[in-house]
Amino acid sequence: MNRADTGGSQTTAPLKILFIDPHAAFVTWGSGLVQYGCNWQVVRTDDGRAAIKMLEETNFDAVIVAALTSFERELGILRQVASTKPKTARILLSPALSAANLAKALDVVHRNIFQGCSVEEIVASVEQTVMVTRQLYRDKVVRSFAAFRQLPSPPSIYHELSRALNSDRTSTRDISAIVERDPALAARILRLVNSSYFALSRHISNLNEAITLLGVRTVRGLSLAGHLNAHYPEASAWKVFSFDMMSQRALCVARMAQEICGPYSKGQALKDQAFLAGLLLDIGMLMLAAEQGQGYLKVLKYAARKQLPLHVVERMAYGVTHAELGAYLLNMWNLAPQVVEAVLLHHEPDEAVGDSFTPLSAAHIADALLPSIANEFELDLSATLSDSYVERISAKQYLPSWKMVANGYRLRMRESERVQSA
Template identity: 25%
Template sequence: MSEDREKNLRIVALYINKMPSLPTSVAKVMEISNDPNASPADLNRVISIDPVLMGRVMKLINSAYYGLNQRITSLVRAIIMLGINTVKNLALSTAILGNLGGKEHFQALNMDGFWRHSLCVGVTAKQIAKKRKVDPRKIEEFFVAGLLHDIGKIPLNNRLSDQYFLAMSIADRETMPLYKAEKRAMAIHHCEAGQLIAKTWNLGQEISDAIIYHHSPSAYEGKHREMVLTIAAANYLANFLEIGFSGDRYPEKLPLELFDEIGVSFDWLEEIEEVVNEEIERARIFLKLGGEA
């Protein structure tokens, strides 16, 4: 391992280890949600003793994202209407965004553009999952994996700002993918940093694999291939259409076989641009919730 790589990995790991851990209630929500026998009442018992999380659930169900005609005031009814997986992913994503969502001074990336790109990947992945008729209970997993796929850019951008400026300059000057420019400038890239966050916060292997392989999906042969390929395709579309800004102006083209494998064409992805933009605006509630204390 080169000295630069070892040094930068140590800096990033220290930053990640100092981040606040996920709240106990969120960990408990994840545990309950992963139990196939779990019921809304089980979640209600955990969420009802966490006023912040309870407030987020109630704000989500009564937001424009769902557009209900009448206000919901019962927590257990909100959980039933949202579904256990949606509540789990709300708890997870808002806890993460609360820890990482713009509280510090960022140097190279515009964070509004970064989160819009992340939302785009999340909602596009969700659209692909729906088209593939993925089990409705798992569809929200695709949204969260897409939302978090670039999360490793935050510690790089924050703790290695000068090197990150250099990486972005190299990518622009040599018209190359940002992750390759990061590797050249910093000896590590955002996929590796994101994997460290996933491991530290026990986000699960599926999300971790999507984070580490979203720029190299052809190399992935594990059991979460559908998720990895979906996030890779959604990320490519977001960069191609320049929805938000991830710093990656020159992404690598994905092999056509990848689109064939997940059962969508690039033409279809372009056709859903209007739907994606509408969903981004609706899903911005996750950012607002995540930025709250």
């Protein structure tokens, strides 16, 4: 898909940018970008309330908020933007943030640009965000999504956990109290922490301890994945691939994506988002299999016969891919924008702009290095590793070690398949 199809930065119309500068610290910022050669129309204001009113009356491609001293207040403005105009790209311009504040920001903003970034980095970040947002809201994606008969509602427990994460006074005991109200989730957490993935020397039966080991954001991700898997159960007539095995593979992708972040992240935010993206990459595939049934069976069969990637045949048949449908659902549920982007582009990472390592990078590489689940047509359902993308994000040096990690997960997947078939 080329950029013109998605309404990306190669179109001739200038990008309309609303720049909210509460401390009047960037008075000449817009003119500097114009001098750089950006095809942008920048409207600057130092009044957050006036900015929200402008948004209600005028469409902007992106909103940039400068947060120099009052992080919580400026992040609150972007939360209002998300509620008022969800199709508008949300960008935070800030000094370096603490790990806790960065995690909060990444749950709301599409991009966090740090003070001192070059003009090139700023331009790439803004235009990438606008391009992804436009692709997500393509008319065909919106119409296809609306045609689904039974869409899941957002799980209340996910949002309870999100609110708890954003509170400075929440303890592990508070999180456990939320999780205990969902016995299936509690059981899944204990099963996971005692599985071979952790290889602990003793059995963990205490939910508090299990949540501490996993991390609250991982627990939140498991709650979401479990909710979606429960909403899309495998029909008795469906024989192409096992929904349960797909769920097991998703956990492997998620765990490996988290490990891949090691050389790039000193904090937890990137790892948490990579885990969640890996866990949810193929939810659109389950949506299509559950909703389209025999129609989707024909798509899979055609892809196998013609030896074409599944997402290419999906676009031929439906005008939309499982990646786009899954990303649209997660965006509707207000998931972290970079998680949505990872789901959207995991088969086509070269569509991303910029050369930084993101949750998309981790999810794409993990998905590509792990084997596809077994299926009736022996069709590879995983992503194909983009060597050009790996080169662009300067990750080639780590590929040999990541392939060794993938071999370990491959063995676990085989063991899981053996147990399932026994």
